[in-house]
Amino acid sequence: MNNLLARHAECIFWLARQVERSNSIARILDVNESFSRNTRGEHDWESVLRLYGDEQNFKATGRRPTADAVIHFYILDDHNANSVLSSIRMARENARALRPLISTEMWVQLNGFHNRLSRLRKADLRVENLNRLCSYIKESCQTHSGITAETLYRDESWYFHQVGRAIERADQTTRLVDVKYQVLLPQPSDVGSPIDEAQWNTVLRSAAGFHAFRRVNPQSMSPSKVINFMVFDRRFPRSVAASVLVANEHLHELRLKHGHTAKRSASNLLRRLAATLAEETADDLIARGLHEALDGIQAELGAVTDALGREFFLLTETDDAPQPPAESAA
Amino acid sequence: MTDWTPAGLLQGYGPGGFYCELFGAAQRPAPHTRTVRERIDGLSLAELRRRAQAAERELFNLGVTFTVYTSREQIDRILPFDVIPRVLSAAEWATIERGVVQRVAALNRFIQDVYHEQRILRDGIVPAELVLGNANYRPQMRGLKVPFGNYVNICGVDIVRGGDGRFYVLEDNARTPSGVSYVVENRHLTQRAFPDLMRNIGVRSVSNYGQRLAGLLAELAAGTGRDPSVVLLSPGVYNSAYFEHVFLAREMGVPLVEGRDLLVRDDRVFMKTTGGLQPVNVIYRRIDDDFLDPEEFNPGSMLGVRGLMRAYRAGNVVLANAVGTGIADDKAVYAYVPRIIRYYLDEEAILPNVETHICGEREGLEYTLQHLEELVVKPVGESGGYGILIGPHAGRNALAEFRRRLRAAPANYISQPVVQLSVCPTVTRSGIEPRHVDLRPFAVTGRSTWVLPGGLTRVALRKGSLVVNSSQGGGSKDTWVLE
Numbered sequence: 161m162n163n164l165l166a167r168h169a170e171c172i173f174w175l176a177r178q179v180e181r182s183n184s185i186a187r188i189l190d191v192n193e194s195f196s197r198n199t200r201g202e203h204d205w206e207s208v209l210r211l212y213g214d215e216q217n218f219k220a221t222g223r224r225p226t227a228d229a230v231i232h233f234y235i236l237d238d239h240n241a242n243s244v245l246s247s248i249r250m251a252r253e254n255a256r257a258l259r260p261l262i263s264t265e266m267w268v269q270l271n272g273f274h275n276r277l278s279r280l281r282k283a284d285l286r287v288e289n290l291n292r293l294c295s296y297i298k299e300s301c302q303t304h305s306g307i308t309a310e311t312l313y314r315d316e317s318w319y320f321h322q323v324g325r326a327i328e329r330a331d332q333t334t335r336l337v338d339v340k341y342q343v344l345l346p347q348p349s350d351v352g353s354p355i356d357e358a359q360w361n362t363v364l365r366s367a368a369g370f371h372a373f374r375r376v377n378p379q380s381m382s383p384s385k386v387i388n389f390m391v392f393d394r395r396f397p398r399s400v401a402a403s404v405l406v407a408n409e410h411l412h413e414l415r416l417k418h419g420h421t422a423k424r425s426a427s428n429l430l431r432r433l434a435a436t437l438a439e440e441t442a443d444d445l446i447a448r449g450l451h452e453a454l455d456g457i458q459a460e461l462g463a464v465t466d467a468l469g470r471e472f473f474l475l476t477e478t479d480d481a482p483q484p485p486a487e488s489a490a
Numbered sequence: 491m492t493d494w495t496p497a498g499l500l501q502g503y504g505p506g507g508f509y510c511e512l513f514g515a516a517q518r519p520a521p522h523t524r525t526v527r528e529r530i531d532g533l534s535l536a537e538l539r540r541r542a543q544a545a546e547r548e549l550f551n552l553g554v555t556f557t558v559y560t561s562r563e564q565i566d567r568i569l570p571f572d573v574i575p576r577v578l579s580a581a582e583w584a585t586i587e588r589g590v591v592q593r594v595a596a597l598n599r600f601i602q603d604v605y606h607e608q609r610i611l612r613d614g615i616v617p618a619e620l621v622l623g624n625a626n627y628r629p630q631m632r633g634l635k636v637p638f639g640n641y642v643n644i645c646g647v648d649i650v651r652g653g654d655g656r657f658y659v660l661e662d663n664a665r666t667p668s669g670v671s672y673v674v675e676n677r678h679l680t681q682r683a684f685p686d687l688m689r690n691i692g693v694r695s696v697s698n699y700g701q702r703l704a705g706l707l708a709e710l711a712a713g714t715g716r717d718p719s720v721v722l723l724s725p726g727v728y729n730s731a732y733f734e735h736v737f738l739a740r741e742m743g744v745p746l747v748e749g750r751d752l753l754v755r756d757d758r759v760f761m762k763t764t765g766g767l768q769p770v771n772v773i774y775r776r777i778d779d780d781f782l783d784p785e786e787f788n789p790g791s792m793l794g795v796r797g798l799m800r801a802y803r804a805g806n807v808v809l810a811n812a813v814g815t816g817i818a819d820d821k822a823v824y825a826y827v828p829r830i831i832r833y834y835l836d837e838e839a840i841l842p843n844v845e846t847h848i849c850g851e852r853e854g855l856e857y858t859l860q861h862l863e864e865l866v867v868k869p870v871g872e873s874g875g876y877g878i879l880i881g882p883h884a885g886r887n888a889l890a891e892f893r894r895r896l897r898a899a900p901a902n903y904i905s906q907p908v909v910q911l912s913v914c915p916t917v918t919r920s921g922i923e924p925r926h927v928d929l930r931p932f933a934v935t936g937r938s939t940w941v942l943p944g945g946l947t948r949v950a951l952r953k954g955s956l957v958v959n960s961s962q963g964g965g966s967k968d969t970w971v972l973e
Contacts, residue, residue, distance in 0.1 A: 163765030260746040
């Protein structure tokens with residue numbers, strides 16, 4: 161069997177990332193909306209903009225960062241490359257390019273998901289409907305993962321899909337943890353207060369990790385315990401460490417099985433990141449400054465993506481380089 | 491319509507004086523369709539509509555679509571599917587099949603001759619300037635050998651049935667004919683939506699087209715003495731036939747590539763894979779000559795592969811269809827095809843052309859000028875720009891203006907009578923009504939020619955319309971060839 165077209169490898173890597181990104185955006189909006197329900201007075205939606213570094217992009221919309229405006233920006237805004245609609249549209253365009261490889265069922269589901277998103281109206285986005293909408297987006301993204309696991313042929317495309325999804329998930333979980341930081345740490349007096357605990361609960365729930373966290377930590381709830389769970393717990397599938405391990409394992413297997421053993425740089429970067437995550441604890445991150453530490457992880461994941469581009473997607477051949485597929489700025 | 495009288499759904503259906511694909515004609519009934527007629531007659535309109543809607547929804551969900559891109563958005567459209575099949579008897583099909591095989595053989599001999607000895611031009615059978623001055627004539631092909639001497643490996647022949655019940659060729663598609671994916675998908679759809687309609691009728695299968703095509707490409711590769719590393723070259727997702735490219739690549743299990751996935755080094759073609767550059771020996775290309783290689787043809791083409799023609803001429807890659815086949819499906823050359831068949835095969839055309847007047851010839855021009863209000867006048871080659879004149883629909887000024895153009899440049903035109911296309915019962919808003927249809931069978935040619943039993947039946951969904959194109963309200967039907 162031939163190797164995969166480099167363009168197709170890149171397309172499926174990004175397809176997986178785009179779907180996973182939508183999954184996380186739905187989770188982050190959902191958790192932020194829950195914060196706002198638990199807070200008296202006007203809630204700060206700018207934190208979500210800061211989280212994605214989107215303050216400037218948002219300014220271009222000319223709107224104030226109200227709940228409605230920020231929710232629209234992240235779900236339906238055509239001009240925001242990170243909005244769920246944009247991500248799923250790009251995922252669908254990638255899927256279209258990948259149709260000779262992916263299963264018909266994968267295409268049908270993604271196509272239907274996109275079509276439903278593109279029919280959403282303003283009223284569907286109102287804060288009181290947000291929870292339902294976010295659930296729909298999450299479920300659709302999970303359906304994509306399930307159909308992919310059940311139907312995609314295990315050639316190189318499968319590995320690139322899994323690596324893409326895992327890298328995006330690791331990146332997004334750092335952001336999800338960071339929401340909490342952005343929102344709460346500016347007021348140290350809140351630490352340990354009842355409202356603080358409720359909000360940490362919400363972060364855990366948004367990642368579907370609350371009950372697992374409780375089983376590991378039946379008695380107590382502290383910021384460092386939550387961070388340990390979300391960032392370092394390898395048994396929690398959305399944790400940064402677990403995702404990096406998944407990416408590492410799949411990349412390793414891909415290299416062994418498909419004749420890529422000479423390509424080491426992406427793999428080395430991932431292995432190094434996995435080793436760091438195995439050694440560190442939440443207290444180390446907090447000591448370094450949580451936000452900066454999480455930023456550092458994001459940068460390392462970016463370096464892995466760049467290395468994959470050079471090694472597998474042939475992005476360095478300047479003259480004949482494949483044009484990038486539909487791809488959004490991370 | 492003497493063999494049987496409908497009592498249910500088809501009661502009151504009248505073909506309106508045209509030949510009907512299900513009922514035949516009064517003097518020429520179609521007994522082979524009787525079981526199908528009876529079964530359709532036994533259905534209710536509501537049931538038929540329900541199944542039709544389900545079928546179209548399925549096409550949409552499966553993405554059996556072509557995409558229309560506007561500046562703001564992209565709209566996925568299906569080729570509307572009519573659930574009532576078009577049924578051909580074994581004998582009718584035998585005629586079509588022999589006719590298509592004959593025609594493809596003659597066209598291939600013609601192209602081979604034009605790019606080598608040019609006997610047919612020297613003998614004055616086809617005017618040399620018509621061929622050599624044609625925009626689709628490719629001097630790059632002079633003296634180049636292609637496998638088995640066959641240039642048109644995939645051919646779609648557009649056939650219509652006239653009021654006399656006979657088949658006529660309306661057009662040859664010898665470059666990159668499309669539509670075959672709908673033939674296969676329509677059959678799948680009928681099998682799901684209408685298992686009861688097909689039961690025990692004995693319809694010839696169309697599902698092995700992909701294997702046949704893959705077999706052809708391997709056969710073409712055999713001559714190169716290398717592994718048949720085959721790819722399908724598509725213009726990409728924005729092309730309206732992209733679904734078909736996906737379909738065929740999947741059916742054959744070969745990579746679907748775009749120009750940017752390929753490159754030429756030392757006159758060899760490679761594709762860019764995760765494992766680096768891997769050789770490509772056969773390309774089923776769905777890109778027109780003009781866009782294949784910016785080095786040789788349209789220099790602005792972003793779709794092609796720089797250097798591809800060098801590799802082709804060096805014999806390092808096979809292209810299907812070969813380059814330069816456009817000279818065989820030009821409207822002006824079409825008029826000469828019966829003479830081309832006679833010249834090379836010493837046979838009469840099994841499938842005649844629609845009566846065609848070549849305005850470049852004196853009698854043709856005179857006839858056309860005298861009968862302009864009854865004729866369809868078509869521009870030939872790339873000379874056009876003025877479009878088609880449909881005599882019966884044209885006003886007096888338009889006719890006069892066209893007369894001037896005809897006299898000024900007669901060789902730019904051919905004329906034909908308005909063909910009374912046959913009809914087929916079709917589900918419409920106002921019940922079951924006759925709608926005009928044509929037929930595009932697909933022929934696959936390597937060492938020999940194989941014709942997919944059936945073909946694409948296109949149907950003009952607008953009442954009275956003779957235009958079956960998907961861009962102008964056309965749909966399609968499943969085409970059954972009986973065993």
